[in-house]
Amino acid sequence: MTPPTPEPQRLKFIPTAATFRLGEPLGVGAVGTVYRAESDDVPAPAAVKMLHPHIAHDSGVVDRFQREIVIMERLNHPHIVRHYGGGMMNGQYFYAMELLAHGSLSDRIKRSGPLPWPLAALYTAQIASALQHAHNHGIIHRDLKPTNLFFGDDGRVILGDFGIARDTHDSEGTDPGRTVGTYAYMSPEQICAGGEITGKTDLYSLGCVVYEMLAGRPPFAGANFAQIWDQHLHAAPPSLREQGIECPEWLDHLVAQLLEKDPERRPFNARAVQGYLRDHLEDEFGKDYPQAIRERFAPPNSA
Known part of the structure; x- marks a missing residue:
């Protein structure tokens, strides 16, 4: 016997007038x-x-x-x-x-390996700008990772997939006590589930993403989620520069700060990260640093 078709729930949003x-x-x-x-x-x-x-x-x-x-x-x-x-x-x-038809950041890292540090720093500033906008509207992404970062036609990085984002304005959708996210990029407070989830949760994940852009791999790896979680909770991430990865000391410092276990020791907010990067990149490449970096370091046909 064919089960009855369920009645559609009442829409919680105004339907689009566009047809597809x-x-x-x-x-x-x-x-x-x-x-x-x-x-x-x-x-x-x-x-x-x-x-x-x-x-x-x-x-x-x-x-x-x-x-x-x-x-x-x-x-x-x-x-x-x-x-x-x-x-x-x-x-x-x-x-x-x-429609984002130019692949993800994960695709690019798998295809070409680690990014030159100026390009990684430029992308990080763009991601931080997106996070600050979301945080200003009460939205915490909770699943920031290279597979959720895409490239636009002009080569800019675009944040997508808000499927498990937390809306701090919605008391019904906060997933209390539930661990959500992707193991390799989860903050300690996400893993503990009982910790307070704020915008600094996304900053920790951003640290994991920057690390992967520069090293070609996330900061922590293991045979299973338990091993990875234990490192997120207790292990210090290996220094990029000490591993011989080319990046300036100020960028290595930023990654370490983003990956602090204690949220209070991370940057104040995503805007602070963006400003820190802007100041250093302007010193290195001039006021028009985005174009200068893209021209020198972006791969051919990256857009």
Whole structure:
């Protein structure tokens, strides 16, 4: 006997007025399928994520799916994936976003190895700018990692995938006592689950990402999550410069500060990280340091 089709939950967001024509699938995950899409209502090809119909009866999954749409509606920043809204299409929940067709930071590291330190520092400043914008709107990403960082047409880094982001304005969606994130990039307070999750949680993950950009690997590795978690909680990350990795002392210092176990010992906020990098990069490459670094260090056809 075929189970009855569940009644759709009431939408927690205003449906988009845009209509989309689905093209080929770009990827399939546990929650949904992402399609390339076209629309007369948006200026460029889009990516549309459709929630799998067989889990549409799971109120928890639907709530998280809708919460991501609500979160993305609040964010508008050049280094955060652009959002085109969501709604229902053929009885399925969907949301649409900017199509990022140039791969992820993880792809680039796997393909080309560690980045030159000026390029890593430039990308870090861009990520910090995106994080500060999210934090200003009460959003903590909680899953910052190279696979969630993408490249725009002009080569800039763009932060995506807010699927497990914490909305500090939403008391129903805070996952109290639940450990969420990706093992290699999780802060000590995420691992302990009972610790307070603030914007400094994302700063720790940023430290892991910067380390990987410079070393080609995360700061901690192990055979299983328990070994990695133990290092996040208790081990000092190996110094980049002491391993012979080329980077200035001030950048090595910043990475170590971002990876402090105690959140209070990390930088004050993402804006402070961005400003610190700007000052040093201006000293090294001049006021127009972004263009100077891209011209000298960005790989050919990186955009």
